[in-house]
Amino acid sequence: MSIPGFSAFPEIPQRSTPEADFDARMSALFQHFAITHRAEMLAFIDFLENNSTVIGAALNGTTIGLNTPAAARFTTVEAGSLSGEAVQSSPADASAGKLLQTGAGGLLATNPPTLSDPAQLDVPAGIYSIAAADGWPFDGTLLQLRRNAGRGLQIAARGSSAAPNASSEVHVRTSGNAFGGWARLIHSEHLVGTVAHSAGKPVGAVIERG
Structure with a gap:
């Protein structure tokens, strides 16, 4: 999902603008803030709640909520065990770049591979x-x-x-x-x-x- 954009603001009237034109332009400016800009800000907030601004490849395509992540998403990582493709599939997995499990290569293992x-x-x-x-x-x-x-x-x-x-x-x-x-x-x-x-x-x- 791409980051939502914002539309351009109406031209801001100057004090030297004729009164009738000044009123119309100020009304358009307030309307833009009250309706258009508000809707765009809500869309941007929704994007931040459900997506990451980090490039997808850097997260292996994983979607992370920055504001309201899924329940226990971060606490589970803190209190539980890591898993997935970034972790060894077994204590004998020698693939480059993998996080080591307890017992990797026989270290701290009750029964080495x-x-x-x-x-x-x-x-x-x-x-x-x-x-x-x-x-x-x-x-x-x-x-x-x-x-x-x-x-x-x-x-x-x-x-x-x-x-x-x-x-x-x-x-x-x-x-x-x-x-x-x-x-x-x-x-x-x-x-x-x-x-x-x-x-x-x-x-x-x-x-x-x-």
Whole structure:
């Protein structure tokens, strides 16, 4: 809806105008204010109550009442949750320009989004849930860090409480257009215990005692 226009005012008479002409012109001026200008002002007020003077594209075509908006239109935004195309469709939505939801990228999430494909290179940075059944080293949590397209670092932590040291197992791997192998981080719980290896790589403790 375009902004209503205003018609031109009648010519304002001067004091030097002949009396008969002066009266006619003043009458026309008062008539314009009382009828024409009043109607145009009411039309303009109605426009402001039901439309925005902001260019439509800037509001994504949304109509907003400036004077008497729809009931709870602004209070709902203040007290409730944002929604619509400007907000992520899900915590894993990586579309540019979207407002983040709670849990976006796994942050503040009780259950992070699941990353099912261990071979997927362009995974957005974030925190994910992983499962051994999908080909990951174990069931657990993955921290995905990115340098650029196809390059980054993944840190996987076992999420199982089975076995004494299972929950403290952490693996790391990097990608440079392809993933390298997993490297297990050695910490205090791996130093002393049963020494073991698989395909030449240690899978047990570093030192065996006894």
